Amino acid sequence: MTPTTSPEEQLRAENGDLRARLEEAEETLRAIRSGEVDALVVETADGPQIFTLQGLDAESNRFRGEILAQVSDAVIVVNDEERITFYNAAAERQYGLRSDEVLGHKISEIYTRRWPSPDAEAATWSALRERGEWRGETVQRVHDGRELHVESSWTVLRGADTGMVEAVRDITSRKHTEEDLQKGKHFLQRITDVTPGVIHVFDLEKQCSVFANHTVAGVLGYTPEEIAAMGATVMPTLMHPDDFARFPAHVERARALRDDEIADFEHRMRDRTGDWRWFHGRDAVFVRDTAGAVSQLIGTVMEITEHKRSTEELKRVNVLLDTLLQTAPIGFCFLDRDLRFVRVNERLAKMNGFPAEAHLGRHVSEIVPTLVDTIHGVTSRIVATGEAVVNYEFSGETPAAPHLTRFWSESWYPVRGGADEILGFGAIVEDITARKEAEAELRAAKSLAEKANRAKTDFLSGMSHELRTPLNGILGFAQLLESGSSSPTPSQKRSINQILKAGWHLLDLINEILDLALIESGKVMLSLEPVSLADVMHECFAMIEPQAKQRGIGIQFPRFEILYFVKADRTRLKQVLINLVFNAIKYNKLEGTVAVDVTLRPPDLIRICVRDTGTGLAPAQLVQLFQPFNRLGKERGTEEGTGIGLVVSKRLVELMGGTIGADSTVGVGSVFWIELSLTAAPQLGVADVELTAPVRPQLPDGVPQHTLLYIEDNPANLELVEELIAGRPDLRLLSAADGELGIEFARALQPELILMDITLPGINGIEAMQILRKDPSTAHIPVIALSANAMPSDIEKGMEAGFFNYITKPVKTNQFMDALDQALTFAQTSSRSAGPGRAARSEQIE
Amino acid sequence: MSLLKKKDAPPNDLVALEAAAALHDKARYVLRLYVTGATRHSTRAIVNIRKICEEHLQGRYELVIVDISQHPTLVEGDQIIAAPTLIKKMPLPPRRFIGDMSQTERILVGLDLRETKN
Numbered sequence: 003m004t005p006t007t008s009p010e011e012q013l014r015a016e017n018g019d020l021r022a023r024l025e026e027a028e029e030t031l032r033a034i035r036s037g038e039v040d041a042l043v044v045e046t047a048d049g050p051q052i053f054t055l056q057g058l059d060a061e062s063n064r065f066r067g068e069i070l071a072q073v074s075d076a077v078i079v080v081n082d083e084e085r086i087t088f089y090n091a092a093a094e095r096q097y098g099l100r101s102d103e104v105l106g107h108k109i110s111e112i113y114t115r116r117w118p119s120p121d122a123e124a125a126t127w128s129a130l131r132e133r134g135e136w137r138g139e140t141v142q143r144v145h146d147g148r149e150l151h152v153e154s155s156w157t158v159l160r161g162a163d164t165g166m167v168e169a170v171r172d173i174t175s176r177k178h179t180e181e182d183l184q185k186g187k188h189f190l191q192r193i194t195d196v197t198p199g200v201i202h203v204f205d206l207e208k209q210c211s212v213f214a215n216h217t218v219a220g221v222l223g224y225t226p227e228e229i230a231a232m233g234a235t236v237m238p239t240l241m242h243p244d245d246f247a248r249f250p251a252h253v254e255r256a257r258a259l260r261d262d263e264i265a266d267f268e269h270r271m272r273d274r275t276g277d278w279r280w281f282h283g284r285d286a287v288f289v290r291d292t293a294g295a296v297s298q299l300i301g302t303v304m305e306i307t308e309h310k311r312s313t314e315e316l317k318r319v320n321v322l323l324d325t326l327l328q329t330a331p332i333g334f335c336f337l338d339r340d341l342r343f344v345r346v347n348e349r350l351a352k353m354n355g356f357p358a359e360a361h362l363g364r365h366v367s368e369i370v371p372t373l374v375d376t377i378h379g380v381t382s383r384i385v386a387t388g389e390a391v392v393n394y395e396f397s398g399e400t401p402a403a404p405h406l407t408r409f410w411s412e413s414w415y416p417v418r419g420g421a422d423e424i425l426g427f428g429a430i431v432e433d434i435t436a437r438k439e440a441e442a443e444l445r446a447a448k449s450l451a452e453k454a455n456r457a458k459t460d461f462l463s464g465m466s467h468e469l470r471t472p473l474n475g476i477l478g479f480a481q482l483l484e485s486g487s488s489s490p491t492p493s494q495k496r497s498i499n500q501i502l503k504a505g506w507h508l509l510d511l512i513n514e515i516l517d518l519a520l521i522e523s524g525k526v527m528l529s530l531e532p533v534s535l536a537d538v539m540h541e542c543f544a545m546i547e548p549q550a551k552q553r554g555i556g557i558q559f560p561r562f563e564i565l566y567f568v569k570a571d572r573t574r575l576k577q578v579l580i581n582l583v584f585n586a587i588k589y590n591k592l593e594g595t596v597a598v599d600v601t602l603r604p605p606d607l608i609r610i611c612v613r614d615t616g617t618g619l620a621p622a623q624l625v626q627l628f629q630p631f632n633r634l635g636k637e638r639g640t641e642e643g644t645g646i647g648l649v650v651s652k653r654l655v656e657l658m659g660g661t662i663g664a665d666s667t668v669g670v671g672s673v674f675w676i677e678l679s680l681t682a683a684p685q686l687g688v689a690d691v692e693l694t695a696p697v698r699p700q701l702p703d704g705v706p707q708h709t710l711l712y713i714e715d716n717p718a719n720l721e722l723v724e725e726l727i728a729g730r731p732d733l734r735l736l737s738a739a740d741g742e743l744g745i746e747f748a749r750a751l752q753p754e755l756i757l758m759d760i761t762l763p764g765i766n767g768i769e770a771m772q773i774l775r776k777d778p779s780t781a782h783i784p785v786i787a788l789s790a791n792a793m794p795s796d797i798e799k800g801m802e803a804g805f806f807n808y809i810t811k812p813v814k815t816n817q818f819m820d821a822l823d824q825a826l827t828f829a830q831t832s833s834r835s836a837g838p839g840r841a842a843r844s845e846q847i848e
Numbered sequence: 849m850s851l852l853k854k855k856d857a858p859p860n861d862l863v864a865l866e867a868a869a870a871l872h873d874k875a876r877y878v879l880r881l882y883v884t885g886a887t888r889h890s891t892r893a894i895v896n897i898r899k900i901c902e903e904h905l906q907g908r909y910e911l912v913i914v915d916i917s918q919h920p921t922l923v924e925g926d927q928i929i930a931a932p933t934l935i936k937k938m939p940l941p942p943r944r945f946i947g948d949m950s951q952t953e954r955i956l957v958g959l960d961l962r963e964t965k966n
Contacts, residue, residue: 019941026944030929038947039930040887043916043923050923052916052931054884067886085898087891102913105891106898163888 076172081165084109088167096172097144113142113150126156130166134158139173151177191215200281200303202229203288206253206296209234221305223274242270242278252285257296259287268306280310333431336417339424341366341377350431353410355402372398380414381427388424390415395434408435455522462519469512474746477505482751514646520764521653528571528657529761532681535600535608536562538572541717542579546587550596555587558597566600566608568678570658573715573739573763575678578651578662579610582674585647586614594671603677611675619666627664628652651676707734708826711753713744713770714788715762719811723757723788726818733822739763741770748780754829755822760789760800768803775804784825788813863940877901877909877959878938884917884931889948893932896949904961 033039041054070077076093080086085108089101097104097112104112117123117140129136137155144150153171158164194201194215200222203213210233214226222240224232232239238246245268252267259265267283285301327334333350337343343361351358354369367374373396380391396410411432419425480501483490490498543559550557568575579598586596594615601609619627628648655662655676666672710733714720720737727735736753738744741762748756756774760767767787774780784806789796792810800808806828807821881897883890894913901909914922916931926935929946936943936959943958956962 022941022943030944030946033946034930036947038889039932040889041884041916041931043920043928043930050920052884052920052923054887054917081895083899085895087895088886101886102894102915105894105913106896107902 073169074171076170077167078109078112078170079159079165079167080109081163086112087163087165093170096150096170098146111145113144116141116143130156130158134160142170150174197302202301202303204285204299204301206257206299209237211236212298221273221279221303222271240271242272245269256285256287256299259285259296261287263287279305279307282306333433334429335361335431336426336428337366337381338426341381341427343369344426353402353431353433354400370398370400372400380412384414384416384427385424388416396431408433409438410434459519459522462515470509470516470742471746473505473509473512474743475750476501477509478747478750480505514650518646518650518653521650521657527761527763527766528574528654530569530571530658532567532683533570533572533575534683535566535568535610537718538576538579539598541576542583545580546583549584550587553587553590554593555590556593556595557583557587558595558599560598560600562600565683567681567683568608569681570660570678571654572718574654574658578654578676579612581647581651582612582676586612586616586672586674589616589672590614591616602680606680607677608680609675609677611673613671613673615671618668618670619664619672620668624664624666628662707732708755708829709734709736709751709753710755710757710822711736711738711744711748711751712757712759712788713738713741713762713767714757714759715739716759719759719788722813726813726815730819730822741765741767741773745770745773745777745780748774748783749777752780753783755825756783756785757788758785758805760787760791760796768800768805771804782829784828786821786825875908875939877905877936879909879911880926880935880937881911881913882916882923882926882928882931882933882935883913885915890932892948892950893934896952896955897934900949900952900955900959904956904959 034042037055039055041052044051044053070088071091073090074092076096077088077090078086078093079088085106086104087106089099089104093104094100099112117126122138126136126138126140135155135157137153139151139153142150142152150172151174153173155169157167159167194213195217197215197217200218201213201215202211202218204210205212211229214229216226218229219225222229224240229236237249241249249267249269252265255265263286265285267285268280269283270278270280272278281303283301283303285299287296288300289296289298291297327345327347330347331349333353334345334347335343335350336345342363342365346354346358346361348358351361354361356369361369366377370377376396376398380394383391390413392413393411394414396412397407399405399407411434413430415428416424417426417428480498484495484498484502539559539562543557546557583596583598590596596615597611597613599611599613601611603609652662655678658678660676660678662674662676664672664674710727712720712723712735714723714737724735727733736747736751738747741764744756744758747753756771758767758771762770765773767789771785771787774783774785785804786807786809787800787805788809788811789800790811797808797810806825809818809821879897879901881893883893897911901911916923916928926933926937926944928935932946932948934945934949934955936945939960945955945958949955953962
């Protein structure tokens with residue numbers, strides 16, 4: 003709807019308008035008059051001109067304004083209400099707001115402030131209150147979201163216009179740089195702190211440590227700060243005086259370093275507890291001054307205390323080893339792989355004949371040319387097997403004694419390096435020339451002794467044999483005389499007895515000597531069988547009793563409830579026992595006694611003791627007992643003895659695997675004992691054996707008989723055969739206890755038939771038979787073997803050797819008799835053929 | 849209600865409406881402040897006007913500050929004689945104030961932000 007205004011209304015409106023404009027004009031005028039305006043606008047021909055009404059300091063104000071417009075710092079002035087009254091160009095740039103946008107607004111609309119801490123903020127306000135100014139760093143959160151680090155300077159304005167002026171410098175980028183720098187520093191610090199070695203920077207001018215990482219605290223016990231606090235006294239305080247004396251030289255070397263070079267310095271430092279530790283320092287150039295001279299060094303320090311100790315220890319051990327090498331009484335040397343001398347001790351050097359130094363580096367061929375081949379052999383073996391060669395004998399010459407062959411015992415071993423490869427060889431050398439000579443002499447002496455021994459034995463055997471042969475003749479013929487068909491007269495009988503007695507004694511002696519010789523030369527053969535102790539004892543008793551009675555000595559032999567069997571040679575056992583008992587009788591006191599007893603020695607030995615009541619033997623004499631020909635002073639005594647008996651007994655007992663010994667008390671008597679092994683009862687085909695007299699040829703009277711010679715050492719066997727022959731009146735039995743005697747008898751007595759035991763003392767049955775067969779005077783006599791060796795091979799061997807027949811024990815009577823008859827028949831037929839020779843012989847005897 | 853109390857002029861529609869609106873805090877103000885750089889009165893004028901605007905016209909004013917020492921030709925649009933001068937362009941009627949604007953009450957009345965006691 004269109005407003006219709008009346009003229010009155012229009013008038014009123016115009017009035018109001020006019021009034022308003024008038025009021026404004028009045029106001030304008032008033033304002034101008036009261037100086038409330040700054041400028042007037044004047045219309046000129048060139049357009050509106052502004053005339054400022056600032057007064058006399060307009061110029062200086064403008065000048066100030068221009069300056070403020072150009073300073074790089076933002077300058078903002080606020081009134082007491084914090085509204086901006088001034089805002090310069092730099093502020094416009096800094097905050098991105100124009101002056102006209104900003105003026106009159108509160109400062110908080112541009113930015114808000116943040117202090118590093120509430121305390122810092124409080125400090126700011128109090129500074130402003132007290133001093134009216136403050137300078138510091140804050141953080142501004144700008145209206146557009148940026149955060150600026152700023153350095154602000156605030157000044158309180160007094161005078162006509164109160165408020166505050168703030169000059170703000172944006173230090174954000176500087177702050178960032180600082181932060182980066184700080185981060186870098188921290189990073190570096192972290193690196194240095196984590197590094198296990200000590201890192202330090204040493205200033206050469208100030209002679210002090212300007213930096214040390216935290217590791218130094220762990221190593222020396224001083225913190226980096228404490229180190230720094232020591233200033234120039236750090237080195238003299240901590241470093242060992244001897245090393246500090248060398249320090250200046252190190253510093254000089256450091257000054258001369260190029261940038262890529264390192265100077266090393268081993269030194270001792272004292273830690274907080276006062277202990278000295280070894281360090282290895284490596285320094286490099288860190289900072290040079292403007293003239294290019296080294297101003298600071300950066301270095302790492304590694305602790306080497308342990309390492310140093312090990313090295314010292316190693317040195318010490320080396321010195322010890324060296325001393326050992328030099329003073330030991332044997333030669334040492336080390337060669338490299340090419341066999342050149344690396345080390346040699348004095349002793350070996352002397353052995354070789356060159357000074358020790360002259361050895362070094364030289365090849366073995368230059369030092370000991372004659373031993374090179376042996377050395378090559380030994381070292382090659384070491385390389386091939388990887389093992390040492392121990393106690394190898396070298397022989398040769400060395401330049402020390404050019405024409406003398408010497409001997410050494412050497413041990414060579416490989417010297418290995420880290421990867422187990424052989425770097426060289428070590429050798430230990432001992433001169434054994436003297437030892438070898440001694441050995442050679444010993445061997446020569448031994449051989450000589452053995453030769454002598456053998457010569458002696460051979461001599462004895464030979465001599466014995468030479469002696470026995472005629473003796474056997476004497477004995478044999480004397481026996482014949484005694485028991486011949488024409489009986490001797492009483493006086494003849496006496497003479498014969500004397501001959502026989504003397505002859506037997508001589509035979510005994512010779513037998514004993516031969517025995518000894520045989521035993522000593524190891525040629526005696528024992529047949530070890532289970533032997534009945536009881537039997538042997540009985541036989542000994544029977545033999546000894548007459549002798550004892552004759553001398554008035556009482557004998558006591560043991561009674562055997564149990565039959566003991568010992569492993570022994572029957573003949574020899576008897577021989578030993580008779581020897582001991584006879585000695586006990588001989589070397590007894592008047593009316594003395596001899597007691598023989600037997601004691602068991604578990605588990606399997608038995609001891610036979612022969613006790614006498616003689617004068618006894620002193621310990622010194624006991625020792626000499628079992629030596630040959632040593633009769634302990636009884637040589638001039640009344641008793642006869644050979645001095646060989648005990649030695650023979652000892653040897654025999656030992657050959658039987660037993661032991662012999664003697665104990666004695668002077669004035670009381672002596673005990674001679676032998677110990678033998680018990681054994682089980684043997685398989686004898688014969689019942690209890692009757693004791694009979696010693697073996698002597700027995701010739702019954704009257705009946706024309708055939709003579710059977712039985713060569714047998716075992717009485718048990720002899721008894722048996724005797725019994726068997728007893729039932730044959732046509733046979734008379736002669737016996738001989740060993741082969742040689744048998745041979746003599748055969749030659750002398752010409753039996754029709756010979757029975758030969760194979761196992762005999764002295765020569766065995768086979769040998770004896772062969773001798774008989776070779777001998778023309780006895781070759782015709784059939785020899786039957788009688789042996790316990792019943793193996794087919796034995797029989798075959800025997801027959802091949804030349805026996806007429808071979809009878810095995812135990813004997814079957816029929817078989818035995820048949821064999822005898824067979825042989826006799828043969829003998830008669832052959833004797834007829836051999837007639838003349840034999841007949842001649844018989845006549846001779848008659 | 850207060851509208852009816854006004855006795856001066858019969859409601860010229862736009863003016864009265866705007867005046868009424870002003871009283872009801874709904875009108876949008878467009879103000880121009882002509883100043884001469886950073887001189888004393890100019891600076892004070894800026895500060896004072898800003899304050900008034902923030903305190904009384906929060907969110908509904910547009911204040912343009914014109915520095916006639918930098919841009920002298922801009923005086924012609926509003927026929928400026930002296931600086932500082934504040935021109936209220938909207939709401940109508942236009943009004944003009946001169947000086948450093950320190951008489952806050954007078955300006956508030958002039959801007960129809962206060963009731964007069966005529």
